[in-house]
Amino acid sequence: MSGAPLIAQGGFVRDRAGESSCVADNGFCLDWISKNLDRYQTPFLEHVYLVVVSVAIGFVIAVALGLLAHRRRWLIGPLTGVTGALYTVPSIAMFFLLQPLLGRGNAPAIVGLAIYTQVIIFRNVITGLAGVPKEMVDAAAGMGMTPNQRLFKVEVPLALPEILAGLRIASATTVGLAAFAALAGAGGLGQQLIVSSLIVFKSNVVVAGGLVTLLAAALDLVVLGIQRLLTPWRRAVLA
Amino acid sequence: MGDASDRSSAEPLEFREVTKRYPGNAEPAVDGLSLKLPAGEICVLVGPSGCGKTTAMRMVNRMIDITSGDILLGGRSVKQRQPDELRRNIGYVIQQIGLFPHRTIADNIATVPALLGWKKDRIATRVDELLELVGLDPHEMRDRFPAQLSGGQRQRVGVARALAVDPPVMLMDEPFGAIDPINRERLQNEFLRLQAELRKTIVFVTHDIDEAIKMGDRIAVMQVGGRLAQYAPPAELLTAPATPFVEDFVGADRALKRLALQRVRDIDLWSVATCRAGEPTAAARARLTDADLDIPMLVDGERRPLGWLSERGLTGERVRPELRSPAEPIVELDDILRDALSDLLARESMYGPVVDAGGHLVGALSIQAISHAIGSAGSEVRSAAERVAGDAGESAGQE
Numbered sequence: 001m002s003g004a005p006l007i008a009q010g011g012f013v014r015d016r017a018g019e020s021s022c023v024a025d026n027g028f029c030l031d032w033i034s035k036n037l038d039r040y041q042t043p044f045l046e047h048v049y050l051v052v053v054s055v056a057i058g059f060v061i062a063v064a065l066g067l068l069a070h071r072r073r074w075l076i077g078p079l080t081g082v083t084g085a086l087y088t089v090p091s092i093a094m095f096f097l098l099q100p101l102l103g104r105g106n107a108p109a110i111v112g113l114a115i116y117t118q119v120i121i122f123r124n125v126i127t128g129l130a131g132v133p134k135e136m137v138d139a140a141a142g143m144g145m146t147p148n149q150r151l152f153k154v155e156v157p158l159a160l161p162e163i164l165a166g167l168r169i170a171s172a173t174t175v176g177l178a179a180f181a182a183l184a185g186a187g188g189l190g191q192q193l194i195v196s197s198l199i200v201f202k203s204n205v206v207v208a209g210g211l212v213t214l215l216a217a218a219l220d221l222v223v224l225g226i227q228r229l230l231t232p233w234r235r236a237v238l239a
Numbered sequence: 240m241g242d243a244s245d246r247s248s249a250e251p252l253e254f255r256e257v258t259k260r261y262p263g264n265a266e267p268a269v270d271g272l273s274l275k276l277p278a279g280e281i282c283v284l285v286g287p288s289g290c291g292k293t294t295a296m297r298m299v300n301r302m303i304d305i306t307s308g309d310i311l312l313g314g315r316s317v318k319q320r321q322p323d324e325l326r327r328n329i330g331y332v333i334q335q336i337g338l339f340p341h342r343t344i345a346d347n348i349a350t351v352p353a354l355l356g357w358k359k360d361r362i363a364t365r366v367d368e369l370l371e372l373v374g375l376d377p378h379e380m381r382d383r384f385p386a387q388l389s390g391g392q393r394q395r396v397g398v399a400r401a402l403a404v405d406p407p408v409m410l411m412d413e414p415f416g417a418i419d420p421i422n423r424e425r426l427q428n429e430f431l432r433l434q435a436e437l438r439k440t441i442v443f444v445t446h447d448i449d450e451a452i453k454m455g456d457r458i459a460v461m462q463v464g465g466r467l468a469q470y471a472p473p474a475e476l477l478t479a480p481a482t483p484f485v486e487d488f489v490g491a492d493r494a495l496k497r498l499a500l501q502r503v504r505d506i507d508l509w510s511v512a513t514c515r516a517g518e519p520t521a522a523a524r525a526r527l528t529d530a531d532l533d534i535p536m537l538v539d540g541e542r543r544p545l546g547w548l549s550e551r552g553l554t555g556e557r558v559r560p561e562l563r564s565p566a567e568p569i570v571e572l573d574d575i576l577r578d579a580l581s582d583l584l585a586r587e588s589m590y591g592p593v594v595d596a597g598g599h600l601v602g603a604l605s606i607q608a609i610s611h612a613i614g615s616a617g618s619e620v621r622s623a624a625e626r627v628a629g630d631a632g633e634s635a636g637q638e
Binding site for chain 2 (some may be wrong): 133135136138139140141142143144145146149154157158160231232233236237
C-alpha cells in the first residue's frame with residue numbers, strides 16, 4: 001500500500017503500467033517487464049561501451065606499467081602502492097571527484113573505471129612475468145635473443161595465462177562498478193538502477209541487475225575464449 | 240648469413256688465463272683457466288659444485304662476462320663480438336633443456352634460424368632434417384608441444400634446436416641431468432654417435448665423473464676456487480691423476496673405469512692352440528708348445544670354439560672330441576673390456592675364448608692379460624665417439 005504513491009510518481013514505471021495491480025503493489029511483474037524490455041537496450045549498450053572502453057584502456061596502461069616495472073624492478077613497490085591506494089577510493093567519491101576535472105558524462109566514468117582496473121591487471125602482469133621459469137629466459141638469452149625478443153617471444157607469452165586471468169577479474173569488477181558511472185552522468189544500466197533505488201520498483205531492479213550480471217558472465221566467457229585461443233599449449237598433454 | 244653447409248662445421252676453442260671475479264667475493268669463481276680444445280672434440284668440464292665449471296662454460300657465449308683473460312673461438316676473441324650475434328652461432332643446451340612450452344617442436348627448433356631471418360621453406364626443410372638427425376619422426380613431432388613429449392624426446396629436440404644453424408661450437412650444461420639412468424645411457428650413446436658424424440667442438444659440463452669419462456675426448460677437472468686441477472684425455476686422467484684431489488675425484492675404482500674405455504681388441508690376447516676332432520694328435524701337440532695357453536681348444540671346420548679339450552682327448556692316434564669344459568664365456572673382439580672382465584668373473588674363469596664378428600676363434604682373454612693392460616699406461620684408448628660407433632645396432636631403437 002505504502003509503495004503505490006511512490007511508484008506512481010515515477011513516470012518511467014507508470015507510463016506503460018496500465019491498470020496492472022502488480023505494478024501498483026510493487027511486485028515482480030512479468031507483464032510490465034515484457035512491455036518495457038526495449039527501454040533497457042540503450043542503457044545496456046551504454047554499459048557495454050563503458051566497460052569495454054575502460055577495460056581496454058586500463059589493460060593497455062596496466063600492461064605497459066607492468067612491462068616497465070618488470071625491467072625497472074624498483075618501480076614495482078611504488079606502482080603497487082599507488083594502484084592499490086587508488087583502488088581503495090570509494091567509487092561514488094571517485095566519480096564525483098573526477099567531475100571538476102573532466103566534466104560530466106563518459107569521460108570521468110571511463111577514466112574512473114580504467115583507474116580501478118590498474119591494481120588487478122598490473123599485479124597479474126608482474127606475478128605472471130615473475131613466474132616464468134628462469135631456464136626459459138636463460139635458454140632464450142643463450143640462443144641470442146635480444147632483451148626485447150626475450151620479453152615478447154618468451155616471457156609475455158608464458159605470462160599470458162596470468163595476465164588474462166587478471167583481465168577476467170578486471171572485466172567482471174568493472175561491469176559492477178560501471179553501474180556507479182551513472183553518478184558521473186554517463187548513463188548505463190546504473191541509471192536504471194538508481195532510478196529504481198529511489199523509487200524501489202522490484203521488476204526494474206531485477207531486469208537491470210540481471211543484465212549487469214549477464215554482461216559480466218558474457219565478458220568473462222569472451223576473455224576465457226581469447227585465453228584458450230592464445231594459449232593452445234596449455235591444453236596440450238602427453239599423447 | 241651463408242648457407243649452413245658452406246660454413247666450417249667446427250672451430251677450435253681456447254681459454255687463456257680466464258678469470259671471473261664477482262664483486263664482494265674474495266675467491267674468484269674461475270681462476271686463471273687456460274686450456275686448448277681442438278676443433279671437433281668434446282671437452283668435459285667436471286668438478287664438485289662450486290668449482291666454477293658452469294661459470295667457465297657460460298663465459299664462452301658471454302652469458303657471463305670475463306673479468307680478465309680471454310676466450311678465443313676459431314682464433315677470434317669472444318669479447319670482440321656482439322653477445323647476441325655470438326650466441327646465435329653457438330649451440331646451447333641447458334640442464335632442463337629449456338624448450339619453450341608455448342611453441343611447437345618445429346618452432347622451438349626454428350628459434351635461431353628465425354632470429355637470423357631464414358625464409359619459411361628453408362626453416363621447414365631444416366627442421367625436418369634435424370628431427371630425423373636426432374631420431375624423431377618429423378610428421379609426428381613437428382606440431383606437438385613440448386608437454387606432449389617424453390623426457391628423452393625433449394632432450395633430443397633440445398639437441399636438434401642447438402644444432403639448427405650448424406654452429407661450430409656447442410655448449411652443453413648437464414644435458415642429461417634430468418633423464419633417468421636407463422634413458423640417460425642410451426641418449427649419451429646416441430649423442431656420441433651423432434658427434435662421430437658431426438664433429439662439433441663441444442664444451443660439456445657435468446658433476447658426474449663417469450659421464451665425463453664416457454663423453455669426453457678431454458676432461459678438465461676443476462676444483463673449488465675455480466682452479467684447473469688437471470686437463471687430460473680420460474685414460475691419462477685415470478692412469479696418472481695429477482693431484483690427490485683428482486685421484487680422489489676420479490674414484491678408487493679408476494682402474495676399472497679405465498677398462499670401460501677399451502675394447503677386447505685393444506689389448507694383447509693370449510694365443511690358443513686349436514685342434515679338430517679326427518686330426519693327428521701329434522700335430523695338435525706340436526701346436527700346443529707354441530701357444531700361451533697349455534690347453535687346446537676344440538674347434539669346428541670354421542674355427543668356431545666347441546670347448547676346451549681334456550687330456551684324454553690327446554691320448555690316442557687321432558684327436559677325440561672329449562671336453563674338459565665348455566667354451567665359456569665366449570668374448571667378442573668388440574666387447575668393452577670391463578664387460579668382458581665381468582663375464583670372466585661371473586663364470587669364475589681365468590680366461591675365455593675370444594671370437595671375431597664371424598664367430599671364429601682369434602685367441603683367449605685372460606685376467607692376467609687384463610691386469611697387464613691396466614698396468615701399461617700407453618695401451619690404446621679410443622675417443623668417446625669412436626667407442627660408441629660400433630654399438631650402432633645395439634641401442635639405436637627409440638623409446
